[in-house]
Amino acid sequence: MVQYSRTGFDASFAALSDATRRGVLKQLGRADASITALAAKFHMTLTGMKKHVGVLERAGLVSTEKVGRVRTCKLGLRRLEEEAAWIESYRQLWDARFDELDQMVEELKRKEKIDGRKKRE
Amino acid sequence: MDARRESEPSAMKNLTTVERKSEREIVVTRTFNGPARIVFEAWTKPELFKRWWVPKSIGMSLVSCEMDVRTGGKYRLEFGLEASKSMAFFGRYLEVTPHARLVWTNDESDGGAVTTVTFEEREGKTLLVFHELYPTKEALDANAGMENGMTETFAQLDELLVTLGASA
Numbered sequence: 001m002v003q004y005s006r007t008g009f010d011a012s013f014a015a016l017s018d019a020t021r022r023g024v025l026k027q028l029g030r031a032d033a034s035i036t037a038l039a040a041k042f043h044m045t046l047t048g049m050k051k052h053v054g055v056l057e058r059a060g061l062v063s064t065e066k067v068g069r070v071r072t073c074k075l076g077l078r079r080l081e082e083e084a085a086w087i088e089s090y091r092q093l094w095d096a097r098f099d100e101l102d103q104m105v106e107e108l109k110r111k112e113k114i115d116g117r118k119k120r121e
Numbered sequence: 122m123d124a125r126r127e128s129e130p131s132a133m134k135n136l137t138t139v140e141r142k143s144e145r146e147i148v149v150t151r152t153f154n155g156p157a158r159i160v161f162e163a164w165t166k167p168e169l170f171k172r173w174w175v176p177k178s179i180g181m182s183l184v185s186c187e188m189d190v191r192t193g194g195k196y197r198l199e200f201g202l203e204a205s206k207s208m209a210f211f212g213r214y215l216e217v218t219p220h221a222r223l224v225w226t227n228d229e230s231d232g233g234a235v236t237t238v239t240f241e242e243r244e245g246k247t248l249l250v251f252h253e254l255y256p257t258k259e260a261l262d263a264n265a266g267m268e269n270g271m272t273e274t275f276a277q278l279d280e281l282l283v284t285l286g287a288s289a
Contacts, residue, residue, distance in 0.1 A: 094151070100177070102134070102153065104169060105155035106155070108163065108169075109155050
């Protein structure tokens with residue numbers, strides 16, 4: 001279940017669909033940690049934890065840096081809130097636009113009705 | 122969030138949904154309470170289009186709007202925050218199928234999307250799907266403002282509109 005090649009919003013949600021990965025994010029919100037430390041904390045093998053961190057990393061939620069033999073994980077630059085915010089801004093613009101378009105559709109419908117009546121007369 | 126509350130469906134208002142369909146695609150859907158020919162008309166007659174494309178709340182206006190709506194025809198929109206600062210958005214129509222489908226390019230910048238709008242009529246209502254396909258993921262992120270850390274202030278919404286004008 002770690003085959004996520006997508007990035008962006010979908011990948012963020014996919015990354016967050018797993019309880020361990022949510023736990024890892026919570027943990028990293030408190031302090032940076034090595035993969036070894038995270039594996040121990042969540043009672044997992046190193047390989048298993050590496051996979052989870054990989055998913056979070058591809059979603060932009062976590063970034064890792066190798067110093068010497070230790071790979072340290074921290075929260076990524078792309079936060080979920082940021083993505084949600086831009087999608088919401090984009091949606092708000094379209095919603096405002098479409099509210100105006102609603103009014104125009106009503107107006108054109110009324111006009112069509114009047115024109116139709118005129119034609120019948 | 123206030124904006125979310127406003128967007129809840131009611132007897133009068135249909136829901137606008139936005140979905141990042143893939144790395145390079147974004148899709149907006151909305152139903153309108155009118156037949157496809159009317160909704161299509163509002164997208165293809167410049168004098169109508171310019172009245173709804175820039176919502177009043179944005180505080181910007183469309184200074185000019187030229188649309189030659191036929192396959193191969195060109196369009197050009199000019200926005201202005203003020204007279205001295207205007208921005209132009211332009212491209213050409215790749216496909217025009219009356220009351221059903223519009224496809225156009227966005228040529229004002231590199232990495233502009235190809236926009237497809239479909240109008241599907243059901244029982245007197247029209248399901249509208251606005252779809253943008255960008256050449257790369259980076260182009261979508263840049264154009265839709267993901268990396269700019271958009272928030273919900275009006276000033277930034279103005280910027281978003283300018284960016285989105287790229288989709289016009």
